[in-house]
Amino acid sequence: SAVISQKPSRDICQRGTSLTIQCQVDSQVTMMFWYRQQPGQSLTLIATANQGSEATYESGFVIDKFPISRPNLTFSTLTVSNMSPEDSSIYLCSVRRQVSSYNEQFFGPGTRLTVL
Amino acid sequence: AQTVTQSQPEMSVQEAETVTLSCTYDTSESDYYLFWYKQPPSRQMILVIRQEAYKQQNATENRFSVNFQKAAKSFSLKISDSQLGDAAMYFCAYRSPEYGNKLVFGAGTILRVKS
Numbered sequence: 384s385a386v387i388s389q390k391p392s393r394d395i396c397q398r399g400t401s402l403t404i405q406c407q408v409d410s411q412v413t414m415m416f417w418y419r420q421q422p423g424q425s426l427t428l429i430a431t432a433n434q435g436s437e438a439t440y441e442s443g444f445v446i447d448k449f450p451i452s453r454p455n456l457t458f459s460t461l462t463v464s465n466m467s468p469e470d471s472s473i474y475l476c477s478v479r480r481q482v483s484s485y486n487e488q489f490f491g492p493g494t495r496l497t498v499l
Numbered sequence: 500a501q502t503v504t505q506s507q508p509e510m511s512v513q514e515a516e517t518v519t520l521s522c523t524y525d526t527s528e529s530d531y532y533l534f535w536y537k538q539p540p541s542r543q544m545i546l547v548i549r550q551e552a553y554k555q556q557n558a559t560e561n562r563f564s565v566n567f568q569k570a571a572k573s574f575s576l577k578i579s580d581s582q583l584g585d586a587a588m589y590f591c592a593y594r595s596p597e598y599g600n601k602l603v604f605g606a607g608t609i610l611r612v613k614s
Contacts, residue, residue, distance in 0.1 A: 416601075425590060425604045425606045425607050426544075426590070426604045427604075428601055428602070431601075475544070479600075486600070487549075489544075489546075490536075490544035492542055493543075
């Protein structure tokens with residue numbers, strides 16, 4: 384498996400501010416992803432974090448709102464910018480790694496964000 | 500577009516009994532993977548079981564097994580001898596090379612286990 388840590392685990396923020404979430408993996412991985420899970424909902428892919436280049440965003444998500452950095456193969460950050468209460472969600476980091484003959488996807492513990 | 504449907508928002512099972520969670524999906528692809536993930540209240544997503552579409556044999560992992568019906572595009576999860584620790588949200592997910600190998604999740608099913 385993969386050991387993935389996220390910081391912070393939770394935060395309460397004021398409207399209009401920004402929060403940067405960190406994701407650290409225990410070893411190098413090629414594929415890293417950021418997901419959003421709104422209250423009581425399923426997971427939605429925000430973007431794929433690419434090492435050394437700009438992230439690839441899914442429809443409905445833009446770089447200005449969710450800037451992502453990926454400086455190396457074990458670390459990524461997601462910033463939630465100019466927050467509003469609608470951004471209150473759990474944000475999950477995820478990585479894909481070869482396990483035996485399979486490309487498995489593992490998830491971090493998530494960051495619970497509440498925007499007031 | 501690929502979609503994954505879980506029609507049961509919530510299910511309950513008595514401890515030691517068996518429960519089946521439903522999942523259907525829509526795809527025109529022939530090469531894909533299906534997964535069941537478990538998300539307990541601690542929020543940590545855990546892979547429960549996977550199924551490759553090209554395999555006719557249903558996957559099994561200890562008390563967890565699937566009923567994969569490719570023609571019907573159905574992928575149900577059976578949990579035998581349910582335990583209190585099985586209580587969680589269960590997500591069905593789909594992945595295919597044609598869709599960039601991105602995981603597409605269903606809405607989830609909350610499983611409650613009664614003692």
